[in-house]
Amino acid sequence: MKTKFLLLLLLVFHSLFSQRTIKDSLLHQSIKESIKPYFKEVNIIKSAKFFFNQKWDSVIIYSNRYLENPSKDTFMNNFIHFFKGNSLMRKKLHKEAINEFRLISNEFHYYYIVEMYLGEIDLFNKNYKEAISKLEKLTDLNKDKYQYIKKKSILNNLGTCYMLLKKYPKAEYYFNKSFKNEKDTIELIGNYNSIANLYYEQYIDDIAINYFKKAYNLSTNLKLSSALRNSYQYELERKILNEKERAAFNMSVVEENRKDFKKALLFRKEAEQWKDSLNNRARIYELGQKEKEFAVAAKQKEVDLLQVENKLKETERKIFLYSAIGLLLFLSIGAYFFREKVKTNKIIAAQKETLDELNTTKDKLFSIVSHDLRSSVNALKSSNKILLDNLASKNLEALENLLHKNSTIVNGAYGLLDNLLNWALMQTEQQYFxxxxxxxxxxxxxxxxxxxxxxxxxxxxxxxxxxxxxxxxxxxxxxxxxxxxxxxxxxxxxxxxxxxxxxxxxxxxxxxxxxxxxxxxxxxxxxxxxxxxxxxxxxxxxxxxxxxxxxxxxxxxxxxxxxxxxxxxxxxxxxxxxxxxxxxxxxxxx
Structure with a gap:
């Protein structure tokens, strides 16, 4: 029966390792300030930009371009290796990431973050002793360094290492320290499950079951919204469903060990229910992705058609302009021969006024198209390319963010095109105002x-x-x-x-x-x-x-x-x- 809890233990380990230990926004702001003097270096700026946007493949491409002809500036080389090593790690290319991180000098301002990355890679590869030697150095840093990393996640990972090495007192020390004064309900559920598994592995069943119950009771209070409006909300609900499933599954194993198979079956069904709910939401997002791809393609066709229509109108205006010029020349010659200078001047003035009005209308129409559609069209083009890249790499998190963003852009662009058409009609006095x-x-x-x-x-x-x-x-x-x-x-x-x-x-x-x-x-x-x-x-x-x-x-x-x-x-x-x-x-x- 303990074998089942070993599987749970591995789930706990995966959950701990997958936590975001980096406070991205603060770190990114600090890095931006540090590399300001190098804004003229194209490959450096592009590597940083894609690093901030979590486009790991692009980071690797521009980092390699820079490293083909690296400068003698150690400070900047450290940043490039930091960007590239981080990207390789996120793509699970751990061996290559380690090699890249080892090229960073100890004087690098963010070297303690590099140590943390190396420790997490050791943890992922089950090199628990090596992970401990690196992560324990990070438990007593200066307070200002914790503005970029999460100390609680480091303590949690240390607890996991010691637990997998069966050094339970040490594991208990770090687990208890990690969730001291914890207020976030989702984090607290994970911590309760971790400490429960620790006690259960030591056959201290009463304490373990008490923590399993606490985790389950907290999970029942987590509420799901009726509709998913953005990628942040989807990610939050994914965590909630994971914790609900894990808490219910733990309780099913507890009841099974207590020989209360009826309760165990109920908890197991509940766990399956939360798992199915998570899978259903993922499928809904995947279906939404396909629908939005078709919508983007359809909208692009509309934009292309509008561009063709504008070109045709421009051609018509040129023909009219050339015809008007020919007419003006003919009238000028006629006026010269028939001495009707006054009448000819009036005709020329009237023709000029007409042409000015046509040019004004043309300028306004082009200004609307360039001013209002430029941002939306460019955003859709670039986002669609990134969307296809991420679809090929099956980067679901990035796909979800891009799809939500594209949905907003497409909806706005649709209304915008309709408004622009009405505005153009109004300028030609065909619009109902x-x-x-x-x-x-x-x-x-x-x-x-x-x-x-x-x-x-x-x-x-x-x-x-x-x-x-x-x-x-x-x-x-x-x-x-x-x-x-x-x-x-x-x-x-x-x-x-x-x-x-x-x-x-x-x-x-x-x-x-x-x-x-x-x-x-x-x-x-x-x-x-x-x-x-x-x-x-x-x-x-x-x-x-x-x-x-x-x-x-x-x-x-x-x-x-x-x-x-x-x-x-x-x-x-x-x-x-x-x-x-x-x-x-x-x-x-x-």
Whole structure:
């Protein structure tokens, strides 16, 4: 009967080893600061970028390119070996990872993390004594070093090593130390199961069973959500289901050893139920992946078709332009011969005005396509390539993250294409423009939802406090275009860890102000006045590293004017920007 618990012990070992012992976000930020002086080195920057995004194959490729002609800079060579060794370890290429880690000098700032990696590899390969010799050095580091690694996970791994070596007192010491003051329920369940297995291996059944019961009782309190909305939630629920399955399975073996086979069967069925639930959710995600791949392909075809249509329209405009030029030449010659200079000049002026209007319409249409679809299309192209790479390597975790991101992009792009078509029709006076009473909060919430992936990617705090009782008179689709441009600009000109706020106010009688505020780069007063001017589009950029020519703001002003509204900007360089849209106000009936 103890053989069954040996299998459980191995499950515990796998769970402990698979914990994230690195606090990624803090470590990545520290590494970014360290390698700032080397931003001109392409292979170094690309290796770091893919390391932060956990694209291990790409890290290995660019690290190898750098190492083909390595510099004499030991500091940078250490980072390259660190990136490459970490990637090899994540791909389970342990022998190659060890060789890479051994090329790192002892003076490397993160050498203690290298020691931890080597210890975990020894643990995975069942070299328990070697793992202990490395991991025990990490139990008494300076406090500042624990901001990058999880001390509790190191203690847990040490407990596992000693338990597998049957040095139970030492194992008990490290297990108890690892979950001292533990508050996370999922972590606590794992710790209870570990200490229970330890006592059970020593035939101290009463204490072991008590811990198994604690783990099971805690697992029954873990709740699952009704719907999976993102990859983080899926990962959390995967852990919950694993712990529920493991706790129920442990209790089934306990009851089987106590000869209470009825209870053992019930617990075993419960464990199978949680296992089936986990498998079902995994299959749902896999099916969703296929559906989204088809959706991406279909959307790409729509984009290609729109590009072909735009090319045809451009050809038509060129033909018209050449015809107009020929007509102007003919009229000029006729005017010369018939001395109808005044009449000819009027015709030429009228033709020029027509051509200017056509060119203006063409420029606006192209500006919308480039301004609004550029980010979505590029994101879909690059994400689809990464998706195919990860599908080939069966990297399920990365696939889940990419699929969720692609779903958000595709949904946003679909609505965006529809809005762009309506806008183009409006410019050619074929669009039905309807100003009606609109609930401002619902529109802002709907538009902002499509930007959540970009906000998360840039680590921006977002807050929508528009009053739910605010109603305005506006055309819904054109108002969405205004909001998309303002939010897009706010994200573009914001630094990581900044904030973006959307809120409403009532400072102008008869109008409701909708304000999009960011903590970004801001602008000078001269630039602000140019943006508010109804003249030609801006060519000079306030910030040379930010892409943009002011086309979006011109579109915003045009749409606000169509809605009988007003537009204003408040900004200072380095202190953020407020984009203020004032729309005719209406009140809630009753």
């Amino acid at each position: 309807s100003i009606e009473k609109q609930r401002l909060f619902i529109i802002t919430e709907h538009v902002a939802y499509n930007y959540k992936p970009l906000l998360l990617e840039k680590e921006l705090n977002f807050e929508n406090t528009v009053s739910k009782r605010e109603f305005v008179q506006a055309d819904q689709e054109s108002l969405k275009i205004v909001l998309r441009n303002l939010i897009d600009n706010a994200i573009k000109f914001s630094q990581p860890n900044g904030f973006i706020k959307i809120y409403s106010s009532n400072t102008i009688e008869g109008y409701t102000n909708l304000i999009v505020e960011d903590s970004g780069l801001g602008m000078s007063d001269a630039t602000r006045l140019k943006l508010l001017d109804d003249s030609v589009l801006l060519n000079k950029k306030e910030h040379e590293d930010i892409i943009g020519t002011g086309l979006g703001i011109q579109l915003v002003k045009s749409m606000i004017k169509k809605n009988n509204g007003k537009f204003d900007i408040e900004s200072e360089l380095g202190k953020g920007t407020k984009m203020i849209v004032s729309l005719p106000k209406t009140v809630l009936d009753g």
